[in-house]
Amino acid sequence: MTTQTDGQLTVKKYFTNIWDAVSSISKGMAITMGYVLKEKEVTLQYPEEKETLPKGTRMRLYNDVDDCIGCKACATACPVGCITIATEKRAVDAPEKKSSKGTAIKFDLTQYTIDKALCCFCGNCTTVCPTECLFHTTEFEYSTYNVQDLKIDYLSDEARSWKEKALKDRL
Amino acid sequence: MSVEFIGNDEKIKSELLTVNMGPQHPATHGVLRVEIKTDSEIVAEAIPHIGYLHRCMEKHCENADYRAIVPFVDRMDYLASMNMELGYAITIEKLASIAVPRRAEVIRVLVSELQRIASHLVAFGTYGIDIGAFTPFLYAFDQREKIISFFESISGGRLLYNYISIGGVSRDVSNDLIVGLEKFCAGFEDQLKMYDTLLTQNKIFIERTANVGVMDKDYCYDYGITGPVLRGAGVEWDLRKKKPYSIYNEFNFEVAVGKGLKGCVGDCWDRYYVRMVEMEQSVKIIKQALVKLREEGGEFTTKVPRVIKVPVGEIYMRTECPKGELGYHIISDGKKGPYRFKVKSPCFTNVSALGEIAPGMMIADLVATIGSLDIVLGEVDR
Numbered sequence: 001m002t003t004q005t006d007g008q009l010t011v012k013k014y015f016t017n018i019w020d021a022v023s024s025i026s027k028g029m030a031i032t033m034g035y036v037l038k039e040k041e042v043t044l045q046y047p048e049e050k051e052t053l054p055k056g057t058r059m060r061l062y063n064d065v066d067d068c069i070g071c072k073a074c075a076t077a078c079p080v081g082c083i084t085i086a087t088e089k090r091a092v093d094a095p096e097k098k099s100s101k102g103t104a105i106k107f108d109l110t111q112y113t114i115d116k117a118l119c120c121f122c123g124n125c126t127t128v129c130p131t132e133c134l135f136h137t138t139e140f141e142y143s144t145y146n147v148q149d150l151k152i153d154y155l156s157d158e159a160r161s162w163k164e165k166a167l168k169d170r171l
Numbered sequence: 172m173s174v175e176f177i178g179n180d181e182k183i184k185s186e187l188l189t190v191n192m193g194p195q196h197p198a199t200h201g202v203l204r205v206e207i208k209t210d211s212e213i214v215a216e217a218i219p220h221i222g223y224l225h226r227c228m229e230k231h232c233e234n235a236d237y238r239a240i241v242p243f244v245d246r247m248d249y250l251a252s253m254n255m256e257l258g259y260a261i262t263i264e265k266l267a268s269i270a271v272p273r274r275a276e277v278i279r280v281l282v283s284e285l286q287r288i289a290s291h292l293v294a295f296g297t298y299g300i301d302i303g304a305f306t307p308f309l310y311a312f313d314q315r316e317k318i319i320s321f322f323e324s325i326s327g328g329r330l331l332y333n334y335i336s337i338g339g340v341s342r343d344v345s346n347d348l349i350v351g352l353e354k355f356c357a358g359f360e361d362q363l364k365m366y367d368t369l370l371t372q373n374k375i376f377i378e379r380t381a382n383v384g385v386m387d388k389d390y391c392y393d394y395g396i397t398g399p400v401l402r403g404a405g406v407e408w409d410l411r412k413k414k415p416y417s418i419y420n421e422f423n424f425e426v427a428v429g430k431g432l433k434g435c436v437g438d439c440w441d442r443y444y445v446r447m448v449e450m451e452q453s454v455k456i457i458k459q460a461l462v463k464l465r466e467e468g469g470e471f472t473t474k475v476p477r478v479i480k481v482p483v484g485e486i487y488m489r490t491e492c493p494k495g496e497l498g499y500h501i502i503s504d505g506k507k508g509p510y511r512f513k514v515k516s517p518c519f520t521n522v523s524a525l526g527e528i529a530p531g532m533m534i535a536d537l538v539a540t541i542g543s544l545d546i547v548l549g550e551v552d553r
């Protein structure tokens with residue numbers, strides 16, 4: 001099916017074609033010029049200016065480990081399996097500990113790591129968490145030189161120090 | 172085809188030249204490779220090669236449980252994730268007989284129509300670039316950004332939403348956002364008029380696309396082509412109208428068909444035009460959905476167990492995605508994930524039709540034809 005030209009090219013048609021092209025292009029150019037004069041620029045100069053992300057944007061995960069009951073629901077729900085949890089049963093005579101929702105904490109976390117290099121930011125883990133201690137924050141600038149550094153240990157002091165900022169992003 | 176490719180002149184030896192268009196080529200919209208045998212400017216043979224974006228999606232889905240599949244289906248057609256999720260969700264809901272609350276249905280229709288606009292805006296913008304007009308692309312992305320930021324506020328993701336879950340949607344739409352969308356709808360109608368002057372009626376654009384890459388009705392039937400390409404050939408076939416799923420039967424809209432306004436029916440211009448009219452109709456649906464959202468309250472999701480119990484069975488469901496009919500064929504053996512997960516992709520069938528119409532075209536026309544098919548390689552290869 002090759003390109004077909006409709007009808008014979010007459011002198012009149014030749015000039016109408018030229019006129020059509022010129023007029024339709026100038027109409028388009030008028031719109032563009034209107035934009036140039038009227039519209040504000042939309043580009044953000046990124047490192048200097050930053051957009052405020054809406055609450056609930058799915059960026060780096062934060063786990064409030066003191067609230068975590070170690071149920072491993074998040075690790076099961078994760079489609080890529082990037083959450084590693086190790087727990088230890090609390091001694092019977094240990095003082096009773098409760099999460100903010102009132103669930104008794106029966107396990108002590110010994111490891112809670114999320115490999116953010118594997119994570120696909122789907123949010124499945126946060127929806128199943130019974131105590132809502134695991135949630136996404138709006139923090140997105142955490143690139144590293146070494147991929148191993150993206151394995152975040154939420155029991156470390158560094159991760160714990162994010163707490164105050166992270167809690168503001170909680171839905 | 173009566174085109175003679177190799178000259179009979181015995182003194183001058185001539186042969187076809189093989190050119191690879193893609194996989195890294197701006198006009199192939201992703202990683203499609205078209206192997207073209209050319210006789211100077213004329214295409215003698217074009218063979219589309221696919222598979223550069225194959226990520227074993229179906230196998231991944233078979234190893235995940237029903238809830239964890241949603242992030243995977245998101246990544247098939249990454250320009251229309253909401254439609255992918257919707258198709259998957261209603262398939263599982265039908266198989267497992269899960270009832271969906273009304274508000275969730277309205278939100279689903281709302282987001283999938285918004286996503287249709289966003290997807291068509293990309294098609295419109297990039298098609299402009301293929302033809303040589305860069306400016307429409309910027310305006311299209313400006314509008315698309317508004318839709319994307321709306322999605323960002325409701326779901327938390329900009330491209331891969333994981334928003335439509337089995338049994339409803341994952342978050343509610345607040346009244347502030349409804350007001351914002353109403354404003355967007357009003358502004359977008361003016362934008363559509365502007366696109367019409369900017370590109371649709373542009374003489375150069377018409378010359379480049381009218382009568383080019385004609386796929387008529389029978390050709391489309393032969394290849395099983397669906398979506399805007401089929402409608403561009405003048406067939407009034409839209410699943411939203413013919414076999415309504417979700418609550419599409421409550422909405423008032425028209426099906427856009429190609430009429431051959433600038434050339435013959437089923438040319439590139441018609442396919443492009445169908446998308447433009449579809450955006451108009453989508454705005455109409457969105458407006459109706461917003462009224463429903465305002466008036467009706469209620470739950471946005473039902474309670475579904477953490478591990479969804481799906482009875483043993485087999486199902487095939489199809490929905491109308493921006494690119495065509497997307498079908499999910501799921502076989503369940505009663506375990507926590509599907510036994511077989513098969514996706515019928517519209518882009519795959521559409522790109523397969525390329526080989527037969529290409530011979531005899533100019534190379535530049537081939538670019539225009541590929542653009543008018545609007546394929547997404549993530550979905551072709553899966």
Ligand code: SF4
Nearest residue numbers: 078119120122123125
């Ligand atoms: S966001 Fe998704 S991929 Fe990332 S840890 Fe949670 S469940 Fe896993």
Ligand code: SF4
Nearest residue numbers: 068069071072074129
């Ligand atoms: S689901 Fe929540 S409470 Fe359970 S282990 Fe994961 S983070 Fe802790």
